[in-house]
Amino acid sequence: MAREQSWLLDELKRRGISRREFLGFCAKMAAILALPSSAAGAIAKAVATGDKPILVWLEFQDCCGNTESFLRATRPTVAEIILDTFSVNYHETLMAAAGHQAEAALNQTVAGHPGQYIAVIEGSIPTGKNGAYCTIGGKSALQIAREVCGAAAATVAVGTCAAFGGIPAARPNPTGAVAVGDAVPDVKNLINLSACPMNAENITALLVYYLTVKQWPPLDQYRRPLFAYGKFIHDNCERRAHFDAGQYVEMWGDPAHRQGHCLYKMGCKGPATSQNCPVVRWNEATNWPIGCGHPCVGCAEPNFWDTMTPFYRRLPNVPGFGVGSNLDRIGIGAAAVVAAASLAHGIGEIVRHRVGTKPSDSDRPSGDKK
Amino acid sequence: MSATPKIVSPTEAVVAVYVWELPVRLTHWLIVLSIAVLSVTGFYIGDPLIAVSGPARDHFVMGTMRVIHLYAAIVFALALFVRIYWLFVGNQYARWDQYLPVSRERLRNTWEALNFFSYWRRDPLPYPGQTGTAGLAYGVVFLIQFVMVLTGLALYTVYAAPNSLFQAFVFLIPLFRGLQMVHLIHHIGMWLLLVFMILHVYLSVLFSVTERNEIDSMFSGYKEREVTVVRETRDA
Amino acid sequence: MTHIVVDPITRIEGHLRIEAEVDGGKVTDAWSSATMFRGIEIILKGRDPRDAWVFTQRICGVCTTVHAIASIRAVENAVGANPPPNARLLRNLIMSAQAVQDHVVHFYHLHALDWVDVVSALSADPTKTASLAQSISDWPLSSATYFTGVRDRLKTFVNRGQLGPFANAYWGHPAYKLPPEANLMAVAHYLEALDFQRKFIRIHAILGGKNPHLQSFLVGGMATPVDPDSQASLNIGTIAALRELIAKGRDFVTRVYIPDVIAVGGFYKDWTHYGAGVGNFLAYGEYPEGDDSEPRLFLPRGVIHARNITRIEPMIPEKITEQVKHSWYNYDGGDDKGLHPFKGETNPAYTGPTPPYDRLNTDEKYSWLKSPRYDGQPMEVGPLARMLVAYGSGQQRVKELVGKVLTALGAGPEALFSTLGRLAARAIETQVLIEKMDDWVTALAESMARRDYRIQDNSKWDPASWPKECYGAGFHEAPRGALGHWVHIQDGAIVNYQCVVPSTWNAGPRDSAGQRGPYESALVGTPIAKPDQPLEILRTVHSFDPCMACGVH
Numbered sequence A: 001m002a003r004e005q006s007w008l009l010d011e012l013k014r015r016g017i018s019r020r021e022f023l024g025f026c027a028k029m030a031a032i033l034a035l036p037s038s039a040a041g042a043i044a045k046a047v048a049t050g051d052k053p054i055l056v057w058l059e060f061q062d063c064c065g066n067t068e069s070f071l072r073a074t075r076p077t078v079a080e081i082i083l084d085t086f087s088v089n090y091h092e093t094l095m096a097a098a099g100h101q102a103e104a105a106l107n108q109t110v111a112g113h114p115g116q117y118i119a120v121i122e123g124s125i126p127t128g129k130n131g132a133y134c135t136i137g138g139k140s141a142l143q144i145a146r147e148v149c150g151a152a153a154a155t156v157a158v159g160t161c162a163a164f165g166g167i168p169a170a171r172p173n174p175t176g177a178v179a180v181g182d183a184v185p186d187v188k189n190l191i192n193l194s195a196c197p198m199n200a201e202n203i204t205a206l207l208v209y210y211l212t213v214k215q216w217p218p219l220d221q222y223r224r225p226l227f228a229y230g231k232f233i234h235d236n237c238e239r240r241a242h243f244d245a246g247q248y249v250e251m252w253g254d255p256a257h258r259q260g261h262c263l264y265k266m267g268c269k270g271p272a273t274s275q276n277c278p279v280v281r282w283n284e285a286t287n288w289p290i291g292c293g294h295p296c297v298g299c300a301e302p303n304f305w306d307t308m309t310p311f312y313r314r315l316p317n318v319p320g321f322g323v324g325s326n327l328d329r330i331g332i333g334a335a336a337v338v339a340a341a342s343l344a345h346g347i348g349e350i351v352r353h354r355v356g357t358k359p360s361d362s363d364r365p366s367g368d369k370k
Numbered sequence B: 001m002s003a004t005p006k007i008v009s010p011t012e013a014v015v016a017v018y019v020w021e022l023p024v025r026l027t028h029w030l031i032v033l034s035i036a037v038l039s040v041t042g043f044y045i046g047d048p049l050i051a052v053s054g055p056a057r058d059h060f061v062m063g064t065m066r067v068i069h070l071y072a073a074i075v076f077a078l079a080l081f082v083r084i085y086w087l088f089v090g091n092q093y094a095r096w097d098q099y100l101p102v103s104r105e106r107l108r109n110t111w112e113a114l115n116f117f118s119y120w121r122r123d124p125l126p127y128p129g130q131t132g133t134a135g136l137a138y139g140v141v142f143l144i145q146f147v148m149v150l151t152g153l154a155l156y157t158v159y160a161a162p163n164s165l166f167q168a169f170v171f172l173i174p175l176f177r178g179l180q181m182v183h184l185i186h187h188i189g190m191w192l193l194l195v196f197m198i199l200h201v202y203l204s205v206l207f208s209v210t211e212r213n214e215i216d217s218m219f220s221g222y223k224e225r226e227v228t229v230v231r232e233t234r235d236a
Numbered sequence C: 001m002t003h004i005v006v007d008p009i010t011r012i013e014g015h016l017r018i019e020a021e022v023d024g025g026k027v028t029d030a031w032s033s034a035t036m037f038r039g040i041e042i043i044l045k046g047r048d049p050r051d052a053w054v055f056t057q058r059i060c061g062v063c064t065t066v067h068a069i070a071s072i073r074a075v076e077n078a079v080g081a082n083p084p085p086n087a088r089l090l091r092n093l094i095m096s097a098q099a100v101q102d103h104v105v106h107f108y109h110l111h112a113l114d115w116v117d118v119v120s121a122l123s124a125d126p127t128k129t130a131s132l133a134q135s136i137s138d139w140p141l142s143s144a145t146y147f148t149g150v151r152d153r154l155k156t157f158v159n160r161g162q163l164g165p166f167a168n169a170y171w172g173h174p175a176y177k178l179p180p181e182a183n184l185m186a187v188a189h190y191l192e193a194l195d196f197q198r199k200f201i202r203i204h205a206i207l208g209g210k211n212p213h214l215q216s217f218l219v220g221g222m223a224t225p226v227d228p229d230s231q232a233s234l235n236i237g238t239i240a241a242l243r244e245l246i247a248k249g250r251d252f253v254t255r256v257y258i259p260d261v262i263a264v265g266g267f268y269k270d271w272t273h274y275g276a277g278v279g280n281f282l283a284y285g286e287y288p289e290g291d292d293s294e295p296r297l298f299l300p301r302g303v304i305h306a307r308n309i310t311r312i313e314p315m316i317p318e319k320i321t322e323q324v325k326h327s328w329y330n331y332d333g334g335d336d337k338g339l340h341p342f343k344g345e346t347n348p349a350y351t352g353p354t355p356p357y358d359r360l361n362t363d364e365k366y367s368w369l370k371s372p373r374y375d376g377q378p379m380e381v382g383p384l385a386r387m388l389v390a391y392g393s394g395q396q397r398v399k400e401l402v403g404k405v406l407t408a409l410g411a412g413p414e415a416l417f418s419t420l421g422r423l424a425a426r427a428i429e430t431q432v433l434i435e436k437m438d439d440w441v442t443a444l445a446e447s448m449a450r451r452d453y454r455i456q457d458n459s460k461w462d463p464a465s466w467p468k469e470c471y472g473a474g475f476h477e478a479p480r481g482a483l484g485h486w487v488h489i490q491d492g493a494i495v496n497y498q499c500v501v502p503s504t505w506n507a508g509p510r511d512s513a514g515q516r517g518p519y520e521s522a523l524v525g526t527p528i529a530k531p532d533q534p535l536e537i538l539r540t541v542h543s544f545d546p547c548m549a550c551g552v553h
Ligand code: HEM
Pocket: A271, A315, B035, B038, B039, B041, B042, B043, B045, B046, B047, B066, B069, B070, B073, B074, B076, B077, B145, B148, B149, B151, B152, B153, B155, B156, B183, B184, B186, B187, B189, B190, B193
């Protein structure tokens, strides 16, 4: 213990960081996580002591976007995570080892620390063709995921692909891609950090949460931490006043667009998407999608590639009516057809009453009146 | 039925039958009214066509539409639930079995009604309640209305406070494959109801002409009908 | 003869497997196989072409802008949309920022550990490291105190006993040649570059909302409004922020990246003799400087055959085909013929061994990558291709910088056709682009001053304004090379979509004529000191900056 304590303090001093500044960082972290201020001390202690927790990061049917996002982390930075806070024993994009020696690093971790490491999974897992749509070292992603996540203390599915299947699982899902939770039925402590990619702020907040309170945070119905996914984009959006007022961007570059009016009519999916983008924002809180003038595409939600598309329309296509079908136009059309049919039928009735015979003379079958 | 009137001309025998009890009439018109409001506000929510300029703080068009929509939704949902309750305790014309062509008698009634609409059968059916076809259509409409409430409640979870009881309905969202699909279904529901209403109003007018006082009946509760037993007596 | 398998190839994007035959301390044959497939071209069918860029962008999160740009250009080409000048400037800035950031990350985080022995850095003398650093650059972080700090941080890390991502590597391998001091300097810059990439890429957040996967593209222009008088648009504050980030980027590239490449290259001059590859080069050209249909390109377009940089041939898109003879796909008309992307097919048909497996049958199909060919020839694409085409076309700044770097390395132009040549070309390109970015910011500021608000060709936004059926191609120079998307649209929906990607060109398998792809060719002749630790294979493969998510998609 003492060794680690002094290690941290030495290290801080070396980097010109005073104890006070360090505690300030911890207080900031506590605030992000909505923890009581007393937690700052616990964070400081947690970060400074003990063996570094082990983390293995696996990539399957992914685009590496979540890894890249991870590289943009600031609180702590990726260098601090790799060198100081965690022992990242496997991460194909970053690790020095390759081939058999890389595989060995993973196997040693799984066999040597069962139930003790955190598995981070990026990308979906294909179930088609015996898993041949994704293999590493000749083994299928499905097999690796079951071995590694099955023995992990917790599994963090980063990005919508790992959390919900994401783009590989979009219609018609050519490879039978599934989410981690579906591929590894007995996975323990699964946490989904969806979004495409996940925001670096959210994984660092999650890791610090774990280090601090030694527990995993409360989750929503899709197993996403409430601290990051507990509110809708729409509820924190800086353009909300314009939504309520009824002021909308009608065309790209129009005065409403330049003045930052609401993007609802351009297809914004903020009203159907939960994530903390408007609050924590992205890349050192520089900006976020709606902040730059483009609608939210709903990237943190399950099935968003199928249900949030077409991206530039508010509603999905009407089933059976093809791309770009407009529900209101279909509705007005249907109403017109029914109205016309009613009119025609009414005319038919009038004609028959004019030219027809009396009911009592009728010899047609007529049920009750017989 | 035991009394056998001695009537020379059967067409003169007209009896007022109490068909629509007060809860049926009341809920019917409340539902009509609330759907009108819900459709106007719902259409705006789906496609806000009114343009307003100036600072945002001076306007609250969408906000107002949504508030009105939600108040109308309360009226609508309560009325619908009273009516659904009445499906089980109301008179024979209001009962649930009128909305499902289950009995042989209802099936025959349905068939005859279809014959009438296709001009094959000459006269409207004399049955004072809804015909089998109408009953079936109303059954489907009850279902659509119920889906409107479910999807509406699912959408409302987005606005309800995190600890509100309404959050109990979030479980509906994955059942519909996500919020966007809930929006879509809710919006489709509006059009189905509007299309139904056109047909329904037309038929009400049609029967008001071919029969008697059809539309009045939804106000007074009574429908006037020829007493069919008269002919049976004569035939016997 | 030894058959070796390196799977996973790490420090790249994605899932790459190299099998190689080693004989007499040299690679005699090699096979490159990508082992992950998603089917994004299939998933795009039937969708709204205006959405396509969001999908194709997810082909890769490393080169996160490039498939968005290529897709948008393809659809614009098909429907006849003309993005206005502001959109062009914003795109140029976004593309160049991508290239600069991607190249820096590649050198320090994906490639450096092939040349830098981290363990040897522990024994470095910080004072000597400082004088080495000061001798190659005036970068301020170069004092002995600073390097002592870095060395001690590394020591503390190693002493804690958990080596994490640095465990199990080829440390101490005889092919490592840098003295401890150079290793220590490189480790320091590895860490600095981690901070650099994070800060520099804020350019993307400013212009695209976030990175990775910026969200400001549109078919016909950009979604970022431009208005100097609005706080909700790109305004003069944006200009100032961009200027600052670009200035810092230029500082790092000029004073750290370029000197490091020259310093490391100086210790590995023998690597100008290995890794030559196919010797044919293809560049689509990039950075339009005007708004007509055939604008001048800042980096020119062209084709080089058989290393003849004195003859830059015109690039003819009709000559591009993709073959699947050795790829896990079927073509309806048979697998021996290549298909032009407008007629392209993506019919996955896995015939490889059932996992888990040890060996691929490289006589049959053995990769998820297709084999793109130009006029039937394998082509290398990437920074080297671009710099050669620019050099051969007489691009002034490229010529100057190539000359400077070659002089510093004491080598002739033929040294460029090598593993080390790719590193040098990438660094030169980074320098050329970071210098150029300022011009585009200035042009954007001038446009603001003129109150030119146009960001989008709205006349082609509504699908009703499109032809009933149309075809389009979109070309782009991604960090890793020439990228093309081809789209066929009918009734407002995508009928067919094909991406032919830099890493497909470079990493693809053999074609029906048996010609090796560029990786496979480049590996032949690579020396191997220890077949069980094939560090040298990593060097040559990494020099291409592989991206398999791109290559297969
Ligand atoms: C027949 C009855 C109803 C009709 C015709 C109707 C119609 C609509 C329409 C057309 C929309 C816009 C949908 C879209 O395009 O996204 C909407 C939204 C909504 N409706 Fe209804 N609705 C009805 C009943 C209800 C009920 C019973 C509720 C219950 C709470 C409800 C709550 C909502 C909510 C919360 C929204 C979402 C508003 C938003 O997205 O901001 N509606 N309604």
